[in-house]
Each structure stands twice: as structure tokens, then as C-alpha cells.
Amino acid sequence: MTGRVKALCVFFVMYIFLLSGCARNTDEKQLTADFKAAYIAQYRGLTVKGRLLTTRQGNFNLNVSQPKTLEGLEADYKNGVLTLGRQGISCTADEAYLPQNAFPELLRQLLRGISDGRAVFDRAQDDGLHYKLSTDGGSCEITADSGGNIKKLSLDSPKLSVTFSGVQTI
Secondary structure, eight states, rough: HHHHHHHHHHHHHHHHHHHTOOOOOOOOOOOOSSEEEEEEETTTTTEEEEEEEEEETSSSEEEEEEEEGGGOOOOEEEEEEEEETTEEEEEEGGGGGTTTTTTHHHHHHHHHHHHTTTOOOEETTTTEEEEEEEEEEEEEEEEEETTTEEEEEETTTEEEEEEEEEEOOO
């Protein structure tokens, strides 16, 4: 009986060692989904600047400071409700109110894909770590620093490029 118990113990120990030896060894970092940052976006020929706050829970706040015609515009998504405001006037609606290709909605969808863990590591280069995120319209390329902080998002269709600066995790 003790011989069988010893053999069974050896079998389980070997099984555990074999499984632990198969772990994937990667240098890639998970992308940070909870952050606030300044952004500069190129969207369909328009340059948009402002501040952004996004959380893994889906809360999203986008402030626009340029162009001058949109200065003070704020889009806030929280608990499935969209609040649009400017100069003290605001309105709320279901988040489906904005079209899929509207700048705030498109940016929110990309950041939601990142927080859902759908971004896949592609390669490491001198300018940072590169990830790919599949979208309905194609593929988004994400560039991050070595800590997983997002530096840039690029989407071909519709044409969108967003560069983040002063990224602070929250």
C-alpha cells in the first residue's frame, strides 16, 4: 500500500513540475486601461486637443480645448448614460445617441477594447511596444511605453490618430 502511495505522490509532483515548466515567458506588459492624459487627435482632417479620463469600468470623460469652435465641449459616459455639455449647458441621452463613427464614441470603443483585454501584443520596437486591436472597421495599432501606458492609437477606417501625453494611471 505504501508503495502505491509513494508512486502516486511522485506522479503528482512530476505532473506539477511539468505544468509549471510550460508557462509562457513574455516581456510584454498589459496595457493600462485606467488613466488620464492630454491628447492630440487627427480625425478626418480635423485636429482636436483636450483631456481624457477613462476607467476599466467603462467610465469615460472627454474634454475638448481645440479647435476654438468646440472649446469647452465635454462628453461624459457613465453607467450607460451619455452627458454632452458645453458652457454650463448639458443634456443626457442613452449612450447609443452618438453615431458609431463620432470621435468620442470611436475613441471610447477603442479604449473599451483595450480594457476588455482584446489588444494583442504584436512587436517591440525602439519607439515602444506595439499592439493590435481588431475593430469593425479594421485594425487599430496601439503604441505603449515599457510600463504599458498608451502613447498612441492609430486607426485606418475611419482615419484616426490619437497621441497621448502626460499619462497618469488612476
